[in-house]
Amino acid sequence: MTQTLVPTVADRLRAIVGSDHVITQPDRLVAYESDGLTAYRVAPRAVVLPETTEQVSKVLEVLHGEGIDVIPRGAGTGLSGGALPSSDGVIVGTARMNRILSIDDQNRLATVQPGVINARLTKATEPYGLYYAPDPASQSACTLGGNVAENSGGPHCLKYGVTSRYVTGLTVVMADGEVVRFGGAGLEAAAGLDLVGLFVGSEGCFGIATEIEVRLLPKAEGVRTLLGLFDTMAAAGHAVTDIISSGLMPAAVEIVDHATIVAVEASVFAAGYPTDAGAALVIEFDGTEAGLDDDANRAEQCCLAAGAIEVRRAASEEERIGLWKGRKKAFGAMGRIAPDLLVQDATVPRTRLPEVLARITEIGEEYGLNIANVFHAGDGNLHPNILFDRQNQDELERVERASREIMTLCVSVGGTITGEHGVGIDKRGYMPLVHNEVELEMLRRARWVFDPGGNLNPGKVVQ
Numbered sequence: 341m342t343q344t345l346v347p348t349v350a351d352r353l354r355a356i357v358g359s360d361h362v363i364t365q366p367d368r369l370v371a372y373e374s375d376g377l378t379a380y381r382v383a384p385r386a387v388v389l390p391e392t393t394e395q396v397s398k399v400l401e402v403l404h405g406e407g408i409d410v411i412p413r414g415a416g417t418g419l420s421g422g423a424l425p426s427s428d429g430v431i432v433g434t435a436r437m438n439r440i441l442s443i444d445d446q447n448r449l450a451t452v453q454p455g456v457i458n459a460r461l462t463k464a465t466e467p468y469g470l471y472y473a474p475d476p477a478s479q480s481a482c483t484l485g486g487n488v489a490e491n492s493g494g495p496h497c498l499k500y501g502v503t504s505r506y507v508t509g510l511t512v513v514m515a516d517g518e519v520v521r522f523g524g525a526g527l528e529a530a531a532g533l534d535l536v537g538l539f540v541g542s543e544g545c546f547g548i549a550t551e552i553e554v555r556l557l558p559k560a561e562g563v564r565t566l567l568g569l570f571d572t573m574a575a576a577g578h579a580v581t582d583i584i585s586s587g588l589m590p591a592a593v594e595i596v597d598h599a600t601i602v603a604v605e606a607s608v609f610a611a612g613y614p615t616d617a618g619a620a621l622v623i624e625f626d627g628t629e630a631g632l633d634d635d636a637n638r639a640e641q642c643c644l645a646a647g648a649i650e651v652r653r654a655a656s657e658e659e660r661i662g663l664w665k666g667r668k669k670a671f672g673a674m675g676r677i678a679p680d681l682l683v684q685d686a687t688v689p690r691t692r693l694p695e696v697l698a699r700i701t702e703i704g705e706e707y708g709l710n711i712a713n714v715f716h717a718g719d720g721n722l723h724p725n726i727l728f729d730r731q732n733q734d735e736l737e738r739v740e741r742a743s744r745e746i747m748t749l750c751v752s753v754g755g756t757i758t759g760e761h762g763v764g765i766d767k768r769g770y771m772p773l774v775h776n777e778v779e780l781e782m783l784r785r786a787r788w789v790f791d792p793g794g795n796l797n798p799g800k801v802v803q
């Protein structure tokens with residue numbers, strides 16, 4: 341049962357951020373009951389939407405003084421329940437902290453507020469011939485603050501690496517409202533321990549990032565995009581292994597399975613993928629023009645040798661967008677199949693992909709569940725998408741049992757329980773699969789150093 345906020349506390353928060361930016365009305369709180377992990381829903385006591393570091397600091401000072409838990413929230417696209425509220429907690433959202441504070445093209449750096457949408461940063465840096473490399477498939481909605489907290493990846497992180505490689509400085513508001521600054525000025529070297537590195541991936545448990553300095557990259561001179569079509573996922577999996585082991589360095593290698601192709605093609609996002617294909621592989625190379633055609637030819641040969649029925653190649657930017665469409669719109673299209681979707685996230689050694697995918701199909705059959713796969717194949721980062729209806733309690737329980745079995749399977753072949761979506765609430769129970777008690781205690785202590793009172797995002801990551 342959600343507790344209401346004491347009127348005097350609500351009034352103090354309104355005095356800091358303005359009365360329109362403290363939400364306490366139950367009908368408006370519904371929008372904040374869950375993130376992208378819709379299986380879990382809890383209404384918070386209130387949502388506070390500050391605009392500046394100073395406001396965040398004052399808000400946290402009030403909440404800390406009252407002993408009220410704080411749940412940081414960006415766009416709420418997280419898939420592990422990281423921004424799931426607690427019934428006695430208050431969400432501090434960054435939707436109004438959406439300013440790009442500076443773009444320094446000479447030093448290839450940008451400083452942004454945490455509520456800036458990922459794709460907006462790339463758009464803003466385009467006139468300088470630059471872009472922001474980490475590109476989660478949710479990049480048109482997710483925020484830089486969420487990306488930092490989850491250490492997010494994306495299709496092109498195969499070549500370019502995940503968020504931690506790009507964050508060079510942070511302004512952080514601690515649980516008690518204290519403002520601290522880590523790193524900055526694009527410097528690689530930390531004076532002492534690397535606090536920026538420690539903070540990235542802390543899932544809202546260490547503090548609220550209110551200013552983020554990131555490294556930008558120059559736009560690649562050229563790009564080549566291929567779509568490999570296969571009869572089976574196993575054949576596509578073999579092509580991935582062959583491409584990587586041949587020494588090629590694609591920017592992205594993404595897989596879409598048959599169930600997903602059918603869903604996309606039946607939707608408004610239809611991308612022209614053949615619906616009888618068992619799997620599609622989107623492969624992209626970028627860099628200096630010289631050599632790109634050779635790379636694309638070699639990748640095509642790998643696909644054909646692994647049994648591809650067809651390999652298409654984009655001849656223009658418009659065609660490139662078309663080849664990517666079936667991958668990029670996959671999640672949206674799945675809404676046609678079932679009301680709810682649990683996007684699982686695990687990583688396995690690339691060479692184990694074919695056997696793991698075959699076993700995941702069997703697990704789906706054993707539990708009577710529809711599982712569709714769309715994922716970052718190049719780095720072995722699986723996303724089995726379990727489709728279900730959360731109103732059906734029996735189905736929900738089967739989803740949870742199947743998830744645990746998939747996680748156990750991935751760990752048993754040398755993988756781990758998350759690639760990029762974080763632990764949040766969803767994976768907390770799986771942590772003992774990959775950490776012993778000593779390691780878990782280290783994580784608890786690291787958390788304590790930043791938040792001794794345990795008020796920031798309690799119940800997430802590790803208990």
Ligand SMILES: Cc1cc2nc3c(=O)[nH]c(=O)nc-3n(C[C@H](O)[C@H](O)[C@H](O)COP(=O)(O)OP(=O)(O)OC[C@H]3O[C@@H](n4cnc5c(N)ncnc54)[C@H](O)[C@@H]3O)c2cc1C
Pocket residue numbers: 375376411412413414415416417418419421422423434454475476477478481482483484485486487488489490491492493494495543544545547548549550671672760761797
């Ligand atoms: C369709 C779809 C595709 C996706 N594809 C990818 C993908 O390719 N790669 C990938 O990595 N992820 C992907 N995701 C997951 C998600 O988009 C990322 O985790 C993203 O970084 C979350 O950003 P957000 O702004 O929505 O954060 P939220 O969901 O609001 O929050 C995520 C976590 O960050 C914390 N947080 C938010 N802002 C701050 C802040 N300023 N300071 C401290 N903590 C904060 C929250 O407490 C929470 O723990 C996808 C999600 C969807 C729905």
